[in-house]
Amino acid sequence: MADEYKPGDTVERSGIYRVVHDHNHTQPHEVTCVYGKKFPPCNHCGHHPRFVPVRFAQHIEQNEHFKR
Ligand SMILES: [Zn+2]
Numbered sequence: 743m744a745d746e747y748k749p750g751d752t753v754e755r756s757g758i759y760r761v762v763h764d765h766n767h768t769q770p771h772e773v774t775c776v777y778g779k780k781f782p783p784c785n786h787c788g789h790h791p792r793f794v795p796v797r798f799a800q801h802i803e804q805n806e807h808f809k810r
Pocket of ligand 1: 763764767768784785786787788790791
């Protein structure tokens with residue numbers, strides 16, 4: 743597990759991530775990212791964002807009690 747991820751990296755664990763952009767266009771904020779997808783580039787600062795794990799939470803469709 744890395745301490746932070748960048749656009750193009752694969753999400754290794756679903757959960758909430760703090761996104762740090764180029765500070766000239768927006769402040770850091772949190773998003774939910776899902777296992778297996780790629781962290782996307784930003785529409786405004788491209789590959790600048792860094793995604794830092796805040797709290798992991800399994801996607802419900804991958805959870806043994808709910809997946810089909
Ligand atoms: Zn941005």
